[in-house]
Amino acid sequence: MSKALIKPEKGTGIVPAVASGFVPGLGQLINGEGDKALGVFAVATVAGLSIIGVIPLVGTVAGVVGGATWIYGVVDGWWTGRKKGRP
DSSP states (O other): OOOGGGGOOOOOHHHHHHHHHHTTTTTHHTTTOOOHHHHHHHHHHHHHHHHHTTSOOOOHHOOOOHHHHHHHHHHHHHOOOHHHHHO
16 A cells, blocks of 8 residues: 555644643653743743742742643643644
């Protein structure tokens, strides 16, 4: 059969999404997006340190930013993983 007739399999993106659920930015790193992974990890880290009081930011704002960053990391890891054919 010709290679032109074989469609590449699309991935489910589950592995990058679950990885980002545990460590923000890890899914982006799995997908080969190192710069984005560093950004997501940095924002999540600063927000987390703010929530526990290490960095003086308003706790509620830090919580919202941290939660939004976590959700973004999981969704982006899944979406990009699907497009790149990750399992």
